[in-house]
Amino acid sequence: MSRTLIAELPERAILFTNDYSIFQGVSWLLDSGTHDHSITVVSEHHLAFPWYLDRLAKSLAVPERVFELCRRLWNRAGRTNDAAFGEEAKSVTENIRYEITRSILPSRPVFWIPRDFGDWPREWRDYFLLLNGLSYRVSALPDSSVPEPLLAFPDPDMYNTTRFRDAESQDFCRRLAAAVNRRGMLRFERNFIAGALADFDLSIAYYPEYSAPIENKGLIYYFTGQPDSAAKYLRLFLRMDPQSPETSKVKTVLRSIGQLPDF
Numbered sequence: 338m339s340r341t342l343i344a345e346l347p348e349r350a351i352l353f354t355n356d357y358s359i360f361q362g363v364s365w366l367l368d369s370g371t372h373d374h375s376i377t378v379v380s381e382h383h384l385a386f387p388w389y390l391d392r393l394a395k396s397l398a399v400p401e402r403v404f405e406l407c408r409r410l411w412n413r414a415g416r417t418n419d420a421a422f423g424e425e426a427k428s429v430t431e432n433i434r435y436e437i438t439r440s441i442l443p444s445r446p447v448f449w450i451p452r453d454f455g456d457w458p459r460e461w462r463d464y465f466l467l468l469n470g471l472s473y474r475v476s477a478l479p480d481s482s483v484p485e486p487l488l489a490f491p492d493p494d495m496y497n498t499t500r501f502r503d504a505e506s507q508d509f510c511r512r513l514a515a516a517v518n519r520r521g522m523l524r525f526e527r528n529f530i531a532g533a534l535a536d537f538d539l540s541i542a543y544y545p546e547y548s549a550p551i552e553n554k555g556l557i558y559y560f561t562g563q564p565d566s567a568a569k570y571l572r573l574f575l576r577m578d579p580q581s582p583e584t585s586k587v588k589t590v591l592r593s594i595g596q597l598p599d600f
Contacts, residue, residue: 493542514544548578568596
C-alpha cells in the first residue's frame with residue numbers, strides 16, 4: 338500500500354496521515370533511497386510534540402505559530418486531568434495540521450490519507466478534499482474546478498478481499514474499493530453515468546461485502562429512470578447493511594417506486 342501511495346503522489350508532495358502503519362511504511366520506503374526523496378510524510382499522532390516539529394522543520398517550513406501552539410499545550414500539561422489534556426492535544430494537533438497546510442499551499446501539493454475512510458469526507462476546514470486514488474488532495478478549489486485524476490487501478494482478480502487471509506492485504510483491497518467508489522460518486526456528480534457504474538462494479542469486485550457501491554448503483558438506476566434495477570440493488574443494500582444510517586433514505590426511495598421490502 339505504501340508503494341502505491343508514493344506512486345500516486347507528485348514531486349514535493351506533503352502527505353499527512355493518522356494511520357501510523359502507513360506513516361511507518363512510507364517513511365521506510367523514502368529512507369531506503371528507492372523512492373522520491375522530495376516527498377514528505379507527516380504523522381498526525383506526533384504533531385503536538387516539540388521534538389517532532391523540530392525534526393519536521395528540517396524537511397518543510399514549519400510556521401512559528403505552530404511551535405507556539407505546541408508550547409502552549411505543554412505549558413498547561415499537568416494542570417488538567419489526562420482526559421482533558423488528551424482532548425486539548427487533539428484540538429491542537431488539528432490546528433497545527435491546518436497551520437502547516439495553510440503555510441505550504443499552493444507552493445507544495447498537500448495530501449491526506451485517513452485511517453478510516455468510512456465517512457468519505459468532502460471538506461476539511463476551508464479546503465476541499467479531492468479524490469486521488471488511495472488519498473485525498475487538499476485543495477482550495479472544489480471538484481468541478483479540477484480535472485478528474487487518471488488513475489490506473491490493479492486487476493481485481495489479483496486484489497480482492499476473498500483472495501487474501503492476512504489483515505493487511507484485506508485492508509489494502511478495502512482501500513482500493515473505497516477509492517474507486519469515491520471516484521464513481523464524483524463521476525456521477527459530473528453526469529458520467531457509464532463511468533460511475535463501472536467504478537461501482539470495480540469497487541464491488543475488490544470488496545464484495547462493501548455495501549456503499551451497492552447503494553450507489555441503486556441510486557443511479559433510480560435517478561436515471563430504471564426502477565426495477567434500482568429496487569434490485571437497494572433491496573440488496575438493505576439486506577447487507579440493515580443498521581446503516583442510509584437505511585431511512587433508501588426505504589424512502591423504494592417506497593416512492595412501490596418497491597418497499599417486506600423484511
